[in-house]
Amino acid sequence: MNQRKKTIFWLAASALFLLAVAFLGYLWRDEALVTDFSRKNLAPCLKYPFGTDFMGRDMFVRTVTGLSLSIRLGVLTAAASAIFAGVMGIGAAVLGKAADSAITFLIDLVMGIPHILLLVLISYACGKGFWGVAVGITLTHWTSLARLIRGEVMQLKSSQYIQIAAKLGQSRLQIAGKHMLPHILPQFFTGLILLFPHAILHEASITFLGFGLSPEQPAIGVILSESMRYLAMGRWWLAAFPGALLMICVLLFRVLGESVCRLIDPGSVHE
Amino acid sequence: MDKRQIVRGFAGLARVLLLILGVSFAAFFLLAVSPIDPLQSNVGQAALGSMSQEQIDKLREYWGMNTPMAVRFWNWAWDFIRGDMGVSLLYRRPVAEVLLEKTANSLWMMAAAWVLSGVIGFALGVWAGANRGKWQDKLVTGYSLLMASTPAFFLALVLLMVFSVWLKVLPVGFAVPVGTAAADVTLADRLVHGILPAAALSLTGISNIALQTREKMAEVMESDYVLFAQARGEKKWTMIRRHGLRNIALPAMTLQFASVSEIFGGSVLVEQVFSYPGLGQAAVDAGLGSDVPLLLGITVVSAVIVFGGNALADFLYGIIDPRIRKGRERGR
Numbered sequence: 001m002n003q004r005k006k007t008i009f010w011l012a013a014s015a016l017f018l019l020a021v022a023f024l025g026y027l028w029r030d031e032a033l034v035t036d037f038s039r040k041n042l043a044p045c046l047k048y049p050f051g052t053d054f055m056g057r058d059m060f061v062r063t064v065t066g067l068s069l070s071i072r073l074g075v076l077t078a079a080a081s082a083i084f085a086g087v088m089g090i091g092a093a094v095l096g097k098a099a100d101s102a103i104t105f106l107i108d109l110v111m112g113i114p115h116i117l118l119l120v121l122i123s124y125a126c127g128k129g130f131w132g133v134a135v136g137i138t139l140t141h142w143t144s145l146a147r148l149i150r151g152e153v154m155q156l157k158s159s160q161y162i163q164i165a166a167k168l169g170q171s172r173l174q175i176a177g178k179h180m181l182p183h184i185l186p187q188f189f190t191g192l193i194l195l196f197p198h199a200i201l202h203e204a205s206i207t208f209l210g211f212g213l214s215p216e217q218p219a220i221g222v223i224l225s226e227s228m229r230y231l232a233m234g235r236w237w238l239a240a241f242p243g244a245l246l247m248i249c250v251l252l253f254r255v256l257g258e259s260v261c262r263l264i265d266p267g268s269v270h271e
Numbered sequence: 272m273d274k275r276q277i278v279r280g281f282a283g284l285a286r287v288l289l290l291i292l293g294v295s296f297a298a299f300f301l302l303a304v305s306p307i308d309p310l311q312s313n314v315g316q317a318a319l320g321s322m323s324q325e326q327i328d329k330l331r332e333y334w335g336m337n338t339p340m341a342v343r344f345w346n347w348a349w350d351f352i353r354g355d356m357g358v359s360l361l362y363r364r365p366v367a368e369v370l371l372e373k374t375a376n377s378l379w380m381m382a383a384a385w386v387l388s389g390v391i392g393f394a395l396g397v398w399a400g401a402n403r404g405k406w407q408d409k410l411v412t413g414y415s416l417l418m419a420s421t422p423a424f425f426l427a428l429v430l431l432m433v434f435s436v437w438l439k440v441l442p443v444g445f446a447v448p449v450g451t452a453a454a455d456v457t458l459a460d461r462l463v464h465g466i467l468p469a470a471a472l473s474l475t476g477i478s479n480i481a482l483q484t485r486e487k488m489a490e491v492m493e494s495d496y497v498l499f500a501q502a503r504g505e506k507k508w509t510m511i512r513r514h515g516l517r518n519i520a521l522p523a524m525t526l527q528f529a530s531v532s533e534i535f536g537g538s539v540l541v542e543q544v545f546s547y548p549g550l551g552q553a554a555v556d557a558g559l560g561s562d563v564p565l566l567l568g569i570t571v572v573s574a575v576i577v578f579g580g581n582a583l584a585d586f587l588y589g590i591i592d593p594r595i596r597k598g599r600e601r602g603r
Contacts, residue, residue, distance in 0.1 A: 109293045112574045116536035120558045121570065125301035201422050205540055208424050209555050224425065228544065236432050243425040250420035 004263070011259035014252035018071060021249060025068020032057070032065035032218040044237050051237040054230070059223075063242040066220035067249055069213070073130075074200035074253075077137040081199070082192035085142035089149025090184075093157065103150070107143045115140055116209075119202060123211040133212040137199050145191040152187060156180050186264045193257040197250045204246060220246050283585075287578050294574040295351070295567060296344065302563050303340040309360075309561030347567065357564035361556060366568040369553065374572070377538060377549030383469045385534050388476030389527045396481040397519070400488020401511055411485060415478035423537040427471040427544035434467060441467055468541045476534060483526055487519040521592055528584035532577045 025032075040056035042048055050059035092103035110118065118140050123132030156162055156179070165175050206212040207221025215222050220242060227238035322330075338346075350357060356366035399411035418426075434441045442464050491497060491514060500510050539551030546552070550569060557566040589595050 105290070105293070108290055109297065111532070112290055112294055112577050113298070113570060114532045114535040114539075114573050114577065116539045117554060117570060117573055120539075120554060121298055121301040121566070124307060124558055124566075125305045127306040197420060201420075204422050205424060208422075208540065209543055210559055224428065228428065231428070231432055231436055234436065236436070239425075239428045239432065243422075243428060246425065247417070247421050251416065254416060254420060 007259045007262050010255055011263070014256045014259070017252055018249060018256070021064055022068045022071045025065040025071075028061045028065050029068075029218075032062045034058070041235065044241070050241040051235075053226070053238055059238065059241065062218045062223060063220065063245055065218045066223055066242070067245060069217070070200050070203050070220050070246070071249065073134065073137075073203055074196055077134055077203070078141070078192060078195035078199040080134075080138040081141040082145060082188065082195055084138060085145035085191070086149055086184075086188055088142060089146040090153055092146070092150040093153035100150075103146070107147055110140065110143050115202065116205060119206045120209070120211050123206060128211050129214055133203055133206055136206065137202055140202070141195055141198055145188075145195070148187065148191060149184060152184060153180065156183060190257070190261045190264060193253075193260050196257065197253040200246075200250055200253065283582070287582065290578060291571065291574055292348075295348065295571050298567055298570040299340075299344045299347065299563075302566060303343070305561075307561060309563075347564070351571075356568045359557075359562055359565040359568075361560045361562040361565065366564050369565060370550070370568050370572060373548065373550045373553045376547065377542070377551065380465045380469045380547070380549065381472070381534050381538050383465070384472035384476060384538075385527075385531065387469070387473040388530070388534075389480060389523075391473070392477040392480030393484050393523055393527075395477065396484025396523070397488050397511065397515065399481065400485040400519075401492060401507065401515065403485075403489040403492065408485070411481055415482045415485075418475050418478035419482075421475060422540070423471060423475045424540040424544050426475055427468070427541045430467050430471050431544060464547070468538070468545050468547050471541045471544075472534060472537050475537060476530060479530060479533070480523060480526055484519055484523050487522055488515055491515050491518050521588065524587065524591070525584055528580045531580040532573075535573055535576065 034057065036056040038056065039048070039052050040054055042052040044051040048058055048060060050063055052058055053062075088103050088106075092100045113121070119133075119136040122136035122139055126132040126135050162175060162179055165179060170178070203212060204219075204221045204224070207219045208225045209221075210225070212221055213219040215226075223242045224239055224246075227235070227242070230238050347357060354367075356370070358364065359366050359369050362369050395411045395415075399408040402408050488511075492510075494514075497510055497514055500514060505513070535551070538549065539554055541547070542549045542551040543555055550572075554566065554569045556562070557569065
């Protein structure tokens, strides 16, 4: 197998795994809430691979449902954030000097508040819950991609072939569509995919702190923050397995992102 | 220093001040538009139901719910400029006092994590980059990717499970032993309680700087000048010292100063796991309890730390990078 085929293999494998988690969790969303006190506090066994908690809920089902929620929310917010970044980045580059300094100021402002703190503030402003997380992650993750796109468009604007195209009488729209878009789009997509792991990690973190999804939902952050109360009693499985599965999912998102980057980059075709 | 430089310095300072003003206004705006009722989250629905209207009005007054947002911001900002950060509604003490106490707990833990993650991450990155493609590289890259995929709070939970619950060698949480009078707490006690939080922060912080440094180092090792040095017969360590470190020190430094904000964010999560009474936990409590003055104070302090870090990086750049130094001398 050459490098490219290997990359495609990893891409397909991780995409398949993540899709499976997202889909299964969606199917099990009712099952995750089932409580059964006849099976409470079970250590991991064949029937309940992740054990059960103090209310007799199957932790495996609960974890997968939580991760499914995280993945769907992560994809949604990363996409929203990337689109926002694209609009801001291109806006800063083409709308003139005033817009540029305003947007650059905004980027510096958002970057000046630590991510988690800003997430807490935005989530608080939205009244916590689903919208708190969704808006929070969207509004905190766009800055670096916006900066990248802004730089790229600025560079393109001053490049020779674009100026020649303008001199040859091509309209602004033609130049934007024909010469700029093919450069920006791959950057945009890799930026978007690289946002996924961050979005998921931050969703879990903010929910863990109590500002995200409500405690009734089987979110991964809720599972882990509940597990803290039982760690001292030796119920390690309540934290270890859900956390490990979260790690695997984020890791696979990274693999996915890097595979796509490598496939898009024409320089690596012959590796 | 000539006039131009002084003007530039003032412009930079003005920009930072403007940014801090922007941060505080944004934070205030976010807190003010919140639909969350501070009475419900602090007093509770049941207790609220049994209160007389008079009592409720008194409480609304206490939580500042009767004053319009613009007036509140103006009052807060005016007091803030004169050095009065207001009174924390949860702790019922001046915000400055609460911040000072919490910062004293957090700062050395964050500083330790910042230094450790920077030094270890840089060393690992150089090691991996100099041995690109070999097992050393795979080890460091693998570790970094794993850590970058681990939420800081989960790593903290794992450390807690292993060292406190299972091996029972380190305390479960808090900054001082439970049931000890404040006067009896020794420095050793504080250190022991800080080990796990600092370790959790450092272990996750390493990955970013290690990955970036590795990338840059590998780039340097493939350059023509390193090839030439090799042809001259220079040893590997000499090459790393002469050509590698000098070229990668600056980007690593920028990254390290930019990571202040991430260390702060991580400390919020880690402190929550270890019930460590620091700045991060205060932020969470203030957010959950609608303590607007305290949350504003924490936001502004963290923004000052972040912008201060960036400014320091710029300043050090001028001192360390000979190109910028020469450029400034020429401009004189």
